[in-house]
Amino acid sequence: MNLTQLLNKGLLGEPAFLLGMIAFIGLLLQRSSIEKMINGTIKTMLGYILIQIGGMAAGTALSNLSAMIQRGFQIIGIIPHNETVVALAQINYGHEIAWIMLIGMVLHLCIARFTPIKYIFLTGHHILYMASMLASLLVVTALSGWQVYILGGLFLALSMSLGPAIAQPYVKKVVGHNQVAIGHFNSVGYVLAGLVAQLTKSKEVKEEPKKLQRVQSFFQDHMVVVAVFTFFLFFISSLFVSPEGISEMFSERHFIVVSFIQSIWFTGGVYIILAGVRMLVSEIIPAFQGIAQRVVPKSIPALDCPILFPYSPIAAMIGFLLSFFGGFVAMAALLFYQYTTIIPGVIPHFFSGGAAGVIAYKVGGRRGLVVASFVHGFVITLLPVMLVPLLSGLGYIRATFADSDFSVIGILLHKLIEFLFA
Template identity: 25%
Template sequence: MGILQFFSQNILQKPAFFVGLIVLIGYILLKKKPQDVFAGFIKATVGYMILDVGSGGLVTTFRPILAALNTKFHIGAAVIDPYFGLTAANEKIAEEWPSFVGAAATALLVGFFFNILLVALRKITKVRTLFITGHIMVQQAATIALILLVTIPAFKDLGSGLGSILIGLLCGTYWAVSSNMTVEPTQRLTGGGGFAIGHQQQFAIWFVDKIAPKLGKKEENLDDLKLPGFLNIFHDTVVASATLMLFFFGAILLVLGPDIMSDPEVITSGTLFDPTKQNFYMYILQTAFTFSVYIFILMQGVRMFVAELTNAFQGISAKLLPGSFPAVDVAAAFGFGSAAAPLFGFATGLIGQLITIVLLIVFGSPVFIITGFVPVFFDNAAIAVYADKRGGWKAAVILSFISGVLQVALGAVAVSLLGLASYGGYHGNIDFEIPWVPFAYIFQYGGYIGLALVFIFLLAIPQIQFAKAKDKEAYYAGQLQPED
C-alpha cells in the first residue's frame, strides 16, 4: 500500500512525471541506449513542466479580465482554444475534484493501449488506425475527463482509479474510431499517402468528404482564385495569435476602461493597471501580447514532451501493429491540397465566428466567446483542404463558414453546460462541438446508460464502414472502394 500511495501521490497525480514515465518505459521497450532513455525522460518531464508554466501564465493574465467583465457586465468569457481549454479543464478538476488531478494522464496511457488493442483485434473491431498525436491526446483526455465529471455526478464516486480507466477507455475508443473515419478521405486527398488524421477534426473531415461533392464541382478549385498577399502573415503562429489576441482582448479592455482595470477590489490577481507608471493603450498592447507569449511557451513545452512521446508511441506501434495506419497531425494533409486552402479556410471560418459572436452579444448571451487561434486556423484550414478536393471553392467557402458558426455557437453551449465561464476557456475545436456537445447531453440525461450508448455508437461506426465496403481486403489496406 505504501508503494501504491507513493506512486499515486508522486506519479499519477503529477502529470509531468507520469508522461516522463511513459516515455521512459516506451524507450526501454524499444531497447534505446541508456543515455537516450534518460534524455527522453528529462525532455518529456521538463516539457510538461514548461506546459504548466504556459498554462499558469494564461490563467493569471486572463483572470483579471474575467473579473472585470463579471463586475461590469455580469457575463462570463471563454476563449475557444484547446490550450485555454486544457488550462480551464485542469483548473476546474483541481478545484472541484482534486482526487482526479492525475486522471487525464492515466487516461492517456489507458486510452493509447486500448487503441492498440482495438487495432490488434481489427478483424473483429474493423479499426485500422493508431492515434499518435500526443499533445492532442493530452488536451482531449483532460476535456473528456471534465465532461464526464460534470455531466455524470455519480462518476466521481467511482474513485480516481476506476474513473481514470473509464475515461481512458472512452478516449481510446474515440481516438481509434474517429481517426479510422479519415482513412479513405485522406487516401483520396493524398493519392494513397498511407496515413490518417489524429487531431481535432476527424468527424468533420468524414462529413466534409461526403457532403462537399453536393455543394460544388471539384474542377472549380481554389487554385483558380486570387487571394490578397497580406494573408500570408498568418502562416506565422506568433503573428496570428498575437493579432487575434490584440483584436479581441484589445477591444474588451477598451470597453472595460482604465478605471476598472486599476481597481484593486476588482483586479485581485494578475497585473493591475497602474496609470502612474504606464499608458493604458500600452497596457492593452502588453496584455494582448502576453497571451501570445504564454501560448508560445505552452506550445514549446508541448513540442518538447510530444516529440519524445510520439517516438515512443511510434516504436510501440511499429513493433506490435505492423500494417496499421498512423493517425497524425492534421497539418500533414495541408501540403496535398490547394496551397490557398489553409488561409482561405482560416479567413472564411473567422468570418463565421465573428458574425456568431456578434449575434451572441445581440441576443444577450450570458457567455461571451473569444476566438482562439488553433480552432479558427487548423479546423477551418483542414475543412477547406478536404472540401476543395471534393467540391471546389464553393464547398470550401460554405463548409468553413459553417464550421466557424458552430465553433462559437456550440462553444457557448459547452461553456454553460460545463460551468467553464469562470475558468476562461473551452476546447473549441469542431469535433468538441459535434459530436462531443451532443455526447455531453447524452451523459447528462442518460448517466451510465448514456455513456454505454456512446460507446456502442462509436464502436458501431467501423462496423458500418466495413459492412458498406464492397472489397473487404481493400478496406483493411485503406484502398479506395469502387464507389469512391
C-alpha cells in the same frame, strides 16, 4: 484513493512524464544506445513542457482579453472552460473518475490491439477531462457503482479510439502522412470544419493583386502577423472598457500599452508552443515505433491539437479569430432568444479554432478557411447549451466543458441511459 492519486496525480497528472516514459520504452524496445534513449526521453518531455509554458503565456493574455470583453459588454453567462469544471468534478467524484480512467485506458488499448482502429490517445489531460464529464453525468443516475465504472470506461475508450479516427482523413491532408493523429476531444468540430471547407472551397485560384503581394511580403514572418492581429483584437476590445476599468485591471497602464504588451505576450506564447510541438513530434514519433511494433502493431500516436499549428500558423491565427467571432454571433443569438447564455471562451477557440482553421485552409483554401472557421465557432458555442442541464450534479456553476466532443458524447450518453433505464 491510492488509485485516484496514481492516475490523477501520477502518470496522467504529469503528461510530460507519461510521454517521456513512452519515448524511453519505445527507444529501449528498438535497442537504441543509452545516449539516444536519454536524449530522446529528455527532448520529448522538454517539448511537452515548452507547449505547456507557451500555453500558459498565451492563456494568460487570452484570459485578460476574455475579462476585458466581459467587462466591456457587461455579459453574464456560462463560460466553457475545462479546467474549472474538472476541478469541481474531481472534488466530488474523484474515486469514480479514477476507475473510469483506468477501465477506459485498458479498453482503449484492447481496441487498438484487436481492431483496425489503431490510434493511441496520448493527450493525458483530455483523458482526465472526458472521464470527469462522464462521471458527472453517470453518478447522479440510478446506476450502481460498478455500472458507472463500466459504462463510463466504455464511453471513454470509444471516445479515445473513434475521435482520432473520424478526424484522421483531414489531419492526413494537413500533415501529408499517416504517422500521427489528433488526440483532442474536438473531433466533431474538426470534421465539421473539414466538411464545410470542402463544400465552400474556391473552384479556381485567382492571381493575387500586386498590392496584396507587397503587403504579404511585409508579413512573411508569421509571428509578426500574430502580433499585429492580436494587438488589434486587444485594442478594439479595450475601446469598450472604461479608462477606469482598464486602469483597475492592468495596474493603471494606458490601454494602448496594455494592447501592445498583451499581444507580444500572446505571440511569445505561440512561438514557444510551435517550438515545443516541433521538438515533441520529432522525438515521440520515431520512439513510438518501437512500442507500435511490439505491443500494438501499426498503431498511430494521437497527440494534442497544437501539432497542426506549424503547418500553417497564419491559418491557425485566422481560424482562432473567425471561430471566436462565430462564437460571439452564437452568443448574440442565445441572448436574443433568451436561452442559457454561453460566453465564448477565448482559450478553447484559440486551440480548437486554430486547429480547425489549419484543417479548413488545407482542405478548402481561403474561402474554406473563412466559412468553416466561422461555422466551427458558432457550433461549438451552441453545443454546450444542451450539456449544461445534464451536469446538475455539480450544482450551478458558471462553467462547462468547452470542446465539441464533450457535448456530443454527453448528450448521447444521456439519451442511452434514458432509453435503457427509464
